[in-house]
Amino acid sequence: MTETRKRDREATRAKLLEVARLRFAREGYDGTSVRDIARDSGVDPTLIFRYFGSKKRLFDEATATGEVPADLLDGPPEELVARMLRSVVFQDWSRYGGEHPLVAMLRSSAHEDTRQRIREEVCGTYVRALEELVDGPDKELRAELLSAWLVGIGILRSVVATPALATATSDDVAPYLAAVATSLLGRPMSGG
Amino acid sequence: MTETRKRDREATRAKLLEVARLRFAREGYDGTSVRDIARDSGVDPTLIFRYFGSKKRLFDEATATGEVPADLLDGPPEELVARMLRSVVFQDWSRYGGEHPLVAMLRSSAHEDTRQRIREEVCGTYVRALEELVDGPDKELRAELLSAWLVGIGILRSVVATPALATATSDDVAPYLAAVATSLLGRPMSGG
DNA sequence: CACTCAAGTCACCGTTCGATGACTTGAGGA
DNA sequence: TCCTCAAGTCATCGAACGGTGACTTGAGTG
Structure with a gap:
């Protein structure tokens, strides 16, 4: 070699x-x-x-985000949030220093360009997909609130390294996630 | 003058x-x-x-954080989360460029010093206060999950400027917050 | 007024930054 | 073999960086 x-x-x-x-x-x-x-x-x-x-x-x-992970939109809708959690938080992002690219890019969010690209991906991918699941009023707000939670978990886990979240697995978090998603979306969601 | x-x-x-x-x-x-x-x-x-x-x-x-806002820990426990939402997300943070200092400091999180200070304040102030309200197992994890949500809302609102959250008021978000907090903490919480 | 001492200024150090243009090197085809 | 053209290198630019030490200025006091 x-x-x-x-x-x-x-x-x-x-x-x-x-x-x-x-x-x-x-x-x-x-x-x-x-x-x-x-x-x-x-x-x-x-x-x-x-x-x-x-x-x-x-x-x-x-830092250009590749294609949207195809398996995000496939599969049963009631497991969408669980799939997002695995895709955003609990995947191997070692190519990006251990964090989801969106979370990593927040470190460069002093530049408006970067903020705009984050916004486009958050809204265009995650909020849009969640919005369709909302049952009731305030579809966009509810979808954003759920997206905010995923972003927050990613940050507390990998950037802030809060003790419980830093060592938690996807299976530890999924049940709570499912309950919250059910409450926020107004329809039953599963932990995957 | x-x-x-x-x-x-x-x-x-x-x-x-x-x-x-x-x-x-x-x-x-x-x-x-x-x-x-x-x-x-x-x-x-x-x-x-x-x-x-x-x-x-x-x-x-x-960037030294001043004293913990005194009114956070006062008042009825079932309104603690609502108070946190107002204190973290919906306060006038114009002295810090419009964001909660913790959110603003994330922009400097390339430096380990800064990460540690964020961790200390998140854990020492918000997680600790929420932990005491948790009914059931996984006290720390649940408290961190709720803290993560507040952080995420702050970021999506002021940094990413997601459309619905950027224009939302505290009263728009509080009801959803209360429902989620009730589900996460395992005890009834009010929207304040 | 004259003195003093702290507040504020000036000139400058060595380093690193992003960026440029002229140069050298090496593999493949004629 | 030799020539070509792209891949890679070198020397260097002007600006900005964090930081230092010697200097000047100005208000209060005797």
Whole structure:
């Protein structure tokens, strides 16, 4: 295993993106320098400008959310919230420093661009999907309240590292989640 | 009103702290320079080092959370959660750029110091107070789950600016909050 | 008035930042 | 073999960063 990855544009680009994802997630936009990313990638800093044009564009590409996880919308509706919990909070996000990309991006939320991208994904993916399940008035507000809870759990678990949540498993949380979701959505939800 | 506040150590210190609070909250630690703070304060940048020693110590002092709001722990227990909602989410936090200081500090959570201070306040103030109300097992986990919800609401409302929550009032949210709190704590809670 | 001492200012240090343009190196095809 | 063209490197820019020490200014006191 000689590890001679030299002179391979795509591999170098991919490596830069991988490292950028991790560092931007962990240290935020302002706390990460292009030299940091280049050093961790074993690459010359100026390649970043050749490949991405600017630090900002590297950030945008590195933190671009991929496709919506397909299995989120599949499966029984009464288990949607449980699936969201696993997808948002209890998945292996080690590529993003251990946090869901949305939570990681909050660290760069001093920049309006980033806030807007978070908003679009939260509203377009999570609120929209939950809204359809609401039985009763205030559909949007209820859906946002439930989304807020998922975001809050993700933050307290991985950023603040509150003792009980930091060590809890998906199965520990799911029952409480189901009860709350039932109450908020106005229809029975299951813990998955 | 001649606005000659010159040569007044305490007034200058206070002004620096006020501006620092706002900028650190809005732009985060890494996004704020001592020159920014000095310029907004109408003061020479080096005064910051004379008065506070370093940027870090200015940050610590500016973001130090004051006393726990006394009225949080007073009043009927069944309205505790409603009081917390008003105190955390729906208060006038314009001194901190419009967000609860804890939410604002999340923007600087790349630094472990900051994370630890957030943890101490969340656990020591909110989780602890809620824990005592829990009826049933998993006291700490349930209290953290409810705290997570308050944090999430604060974030979605002021940082992400999700449409329904951004325009909602305390009275719009309180009924849902009461229902969820009742379910999570295992005892009846009121919307305040 | 003259002195004093703290409040406030000035010039500048070394480092790091994002970014640029000219250069060198190396693999594949003729 | 040699030539080409893209991948990668080097030297360097101007600005901004946190921080320091020597200096100036101004209000209160004798």
